[in-house]
Amino acid sequence: MIQKIFTSAGLLVAFLAAIVVLTLSAQAQSTAPTPTQNDQATTQASIQRASSLDEPEAEALFQGPLRSSGYGALGFKFTPLQGNFGTMLGGYGGWFINKTLLIGGGGYGLTSQLASNQAGKNISFGYGGIVLEYVGFSDKVFHYAVQGFVGWGGAGFYQPGRNFNFNRAETTGLMVFEPSVLAELNVSSFLRLSAGAGYRIVTGSQLEGLTNTDLSSYSISLNIKFGSF
8 A cells, every 4th residue: 555655656756747848848949939030041151152152153254353454566467459469567465364365456558559450550558457366375375365356447549759659549448357376475474476377458548449358368477466464
């Protein structure tokens, strides 16, 4: 009988103890701070940042901080006009972005005295405009560049006079588009040499005896670049 009383008392104490533990646990959960909207937003942003770090960044032409520099180039072009090979002298330059893209301008003019198909007259030809140049692997000793030139100019005939006094006889306006591919050599941190080839497309010539076909042709170029690369 006494044993049953002790057993019943023990079970009662255990039951009461369980009730006390459960009550204290419930109170602790009820008094714990609930997450606010700001906390939820912060947690969500952290998860998004963590997931974005796991994803590879998409490649782009310009990545990271923008690096600005610039350079200029003295250029020579060798090209045929009406079947005669001539030399054009000029240059270009501009803003060099992230060692990759040049945005600028330039121009060229014919320096050779080329006889035309008009008796006693030579050809005059020159143009200028916008230059875009993409430079690949710019920091390598040998690398390449792709250039696009679009501009406006003029052509015509002139009669050579004494002491190089030229009397222009006839002229015409025209438009020029000239893509080129170049191979470059880094000589120093501020000097580069390049050689390339391109094709000049001329439209708009309205001069009899000097057509668009006469002025459109391939060209071989040599350039001396200097500046900040």
